[in-house]
Amino acid sequence: MAGKKAEDRRQAAAPARLVIASRESRLAMWQAQHIRDRLRTLYPETAVDILGMSTRGDRILDRPLAQIGGKGLFIKELETAMLEGRADLAVHSLKDVPMEMPDGFMLAAIGVRENPCDAFVSGRYARLDALPAGAVLGTSSLRRAALMRARYPHLRVESLRGNLDTRLRKLDEGQYDAIVLAAAGLIRLGLQARIRAVLAPEVSLPAPGQGALGIEIAAERKDLLPWLAPLNDAATASCVTAERAFSRALGGSCQVPLGAYAVIETHAGAPVLWLRGFIATPDGGRIVRGEQHGAPEHAAHLGSSLAQQLRAAGADDILAAQGGA
Numbered sequence: 001m002a003g004k005k006a007e008d009r010r011q012a013a014a015p016a017r018l019v020i021a022s023r024e025s026r027l028a029m030w031q032a033q034h035i036r037d038r039l040r041t042l043y044p045e046t047a048v049d050i051l052g053m054s055t056r057g058d059r060i061l062d063r064p065l066a067q068i069g070g071k072g073l074f075i076k077e078l079e080t081a082m083l084e085g086r087a088d089l090a091v092h093s094l095k096d097v098p099m100e101m102p103d104g105f106m107l108a109a110i111g112v113r114e115n116p117c118d119a120f121v122s123g124r125y126a127r128l129d130a131l132p133a134g135a136v137l138g139t140s141s142l143r144r145a146a147l148m149r150a151r152y153p154h155l156r157v158e159s160l161r162g163n164l165d166t167r168l169r170k171l172d173e174g175q176y177d178a179i180v181l182a183a184a185g186l187i188r189l190g191l192q193a194r195i196r197a198v199l200a201p202e203v204s205l206p207a208p209g210q211g212a213l214g215i216e217i218a219a220e221r222k223d224l225l226p227w228l229a230p231l232n233d234a235a236t237a238s239c240v241t242a243e244r245a246f247s248r249a250l251g252g253s254c255q256v257p258l259g260a261y262a263v264i265e266t267h268a269g270a271p272v273l274w275l276r277g278f279i280a281t282p283d284g285g286r287i288v289r290g291e292q293h294g295a296p297e298h299a300a301h302l303g304s305s306l307a308q309q310l311r312a313a314g315a316d317d318i319l320a321a322q323g324g325a
């Protein structure tokens with residue numbers, strides 16, 4: 001058709017080659033391969049390769065993340081590769097991407113969300129409620145630990161670090177009676193059979209961005225934006241924008257237990273973004289929760305409003321006790 005041909009002529013040629021920087025964990029590689037395959041389908045003429053690399057966050061495994069400096073640790077080496085021209089983009093679990101993007105970098109696209117919830121995994125027990133007093137529950141996040149301590153004070157909640165395979169191995173070796181971790185990682189790696197129960201958001205409100213993929217580029221590579229745009233999922237992008245704005249307004253780091261989870265519902269034929277959030281003390285002794293509803297276009301505003309609402313309701317005290325703002 002003449003119209004189609006005219007359109008083709010206007011389009012610039014896709015890049016000859018795209019290199020994706022990725023961590024080398026099995027989950028990170030799955031995610032990078034997923035994006036590579038999508039790019040290959042979108043642009044059959046483009047050579048798409050993956051540059052695997054290990055990060056400080058992968059190498060330091062004996063201390064909780066909050067202690068060694070938080071999220072930036074998992075992405076710095078990948079960003080250096082992009083600045084040095086060894087890679088064009090990086091694929092991350094959005095949950096691991098700092099709330100404030102480092103200078104010179106931006107998120108080019110947010111992929112469709114996998115199951116955003118936490119999962120309960122155990123050999124012996126079918127559900128959290130079935131764990132007896134004194135049972136050892138492992139988790140890698142302050143958020144899950146605070147929620148579990150508040151809800152199940154009779155359990156011993158202990159830190160669990162390492163990639164997914166390591167965490168499952170520690171469970172299987174008997175170091176823990178049960179563990180709680182993101183359902184998305186297990187599902188992506190084909191390990192969904194290990195999930196004994198998916199924890200409802202009412203029980204374990206997910207971390208900001210959990211289950212979503214973030215595609216990062218150097219801000220000086222805006223030429224890539226049109227090519228990466230088809231990877232963006234608008235609904236997921238609005239939801240995680242609200243979640244990340246909430247976290248950012250509360251100082252967003254791994255140092256304070258907080259969760260945020262948004263969904264888009266339809267009310268009277270119009271989309272409404274429903275954002276829930278909480279912030280807690282590490283022992284779960286205090287939890288301040290709240291929610292906001294609004295238009296998806298106002299996602300960032302909804303996130304910061306919810307943060308303000310929680311600050312007024314006691315989050316400020318929690319942050320002050322934490323040594324935060």
Ligand SMILES: NCc1[nH]cc(CCC(=O)O)c1CC(=O)O
Binds near residue numbers: 180185211212
């Ligand atoms: N912090 C590590 C991490 N980063 C992303 C996921 C899971 C996948 C996702 O949330 O997209 C995990 C594992 C976990 O929290 O159990």
